Amino acid sequence: MADVEKYFDLVNQDQQAFIETLREVVAIPSVSGDAARRPDVVRMGEWLQARWEALGATCKRVDPGKQNLHGEILDLPPVILGQYGNDPNKKTVLVYGHYDVQPALIEDGWETDPFVLVEKEDGRLVGRGSTDDKGPVLGWLLCAETHKKAGIEMPVNLKFCFEGMEESGSEGLDEIIVEEADKWFKGTDVVCISDNYWLGKNKPCLTHGLRGVSYFHLQVEGPGADLHSGVFGGTVHEPMTDLVHLLSKLVDVNGKIQVPGIYDQVMPITDEEEETYNNLEFSHTALASDLKNDVLIHAEERDTLKHRWRFPTLSIHGVEGAFYASGDKTVIPAKVRGKFSLRTVPNMEPAKVAELVTKYLNDEFAKLGSKNKMQVIETHGGRWWYSSPKHPNFVAGAKATEKVYGVKPDLTREGGSIPVTLTFEENLNVNVLLLPMGASDDGAHSINEKIDKRNYIEGIKLLGAYLHEVANTDLSA
């Protein structure tokens, strides 16, 4: 039996143990955006390092320094660099993933505790981070452990880079990659990242593009303390009123960004590119059903995809400092911070985006004649990425996908952002493949996030099959 078949067999046998490992890591609430959870983020990084070291990998913990989170100075969680195998006759694959997760509270609407993995009868493994990105990060580890257990030689040398700040702007990571490009990462032939999702629920894909993200806080401050609205309403400039007005000026109800100049930087779609939207397995019916209500703006599937992959969008996320609890509090909040972000596309420049957004909001605020103070703060930014899917690294990914799922993968782009992708490509001068494990309805960043047992188990096979394909692929072709 071929090595890869033996590997698949053992993955099938060990399914329940793999689910238990996912349960163990979901239980570590490694929320990078919450200062109180920072020790858990560090604990999660340490868990990964310990497990890889137990397997025999050489690891290096890099502490990226400090972070200023709303005035609180915090240690950034460690970046775990690793090397598993160092055979000069083998190719070297660098894998990246993140062990931090988005915030999750039961009161957001989760059916069960977000940090307790629940296996549902329909095969869903529900828990924060199950698909984004703990399942895939475990996938690489379990792949290597299974090879060892089965006595199968790893087909490539593996390097890894796991960070704990991806969901909060990957602070400090770019500098580490630049610094380590000719050191720890030296000898890397290709990079593979498993941190995005299929286009639908059944057909796997390979991904060759990501949007960038520019995240902003819009702060309005007025009186020195919250006020009684019966006493002061109508007599003072209210920060919340100014903020709501400004937020309403950013984007219209059909998703069109109102900031002048934003669309000027967008690269036009060519006829050749237009063809890449043909024959993808993607349907509005399935999407609307996943969304529970048909709230789609566009009539055609290709327009939805273009607005996900190829055009900039602006989303409003929330307001800090505003009254939000149940009950009827009659307060005038003294200081509020609206949060919004733009997803950016070729050829948008983050600095230009920040300049246009800031100027526009300053102009709109000036029109109000308000005596409040307004400030636009860009909290984090990451660049878009686009790559040709013709590279042999993608051929290896496609062959592995066919071996595991029996179908040729779709070629997709991703609406979300993994800013470090471009940093790897530029500094290591190697091809980067995005090889997703999860499905379109996994609910990353949302309530009841899940990964299907099928995607998790077949995904572990997929990552292993990919490494075997890379070993047999001429990467220079």
Ligand SMILES: C[C@H](N)C(=O)N[C@@H](Cc1c[nH]cn1)C(=O)O
């Ligand atoms: C696609 C990836 N799994 C992801 O979720 N990326 C995040 C990155 C981010 C940027 N700011 C906060 N998080 C995303 O696209 O939102």
Ligand SMILES: [Zn+2]
């Ligand atoms: Zn995410």
Ligand SMILES: [Zn+2]
């Ligand atoms: Zn992610």
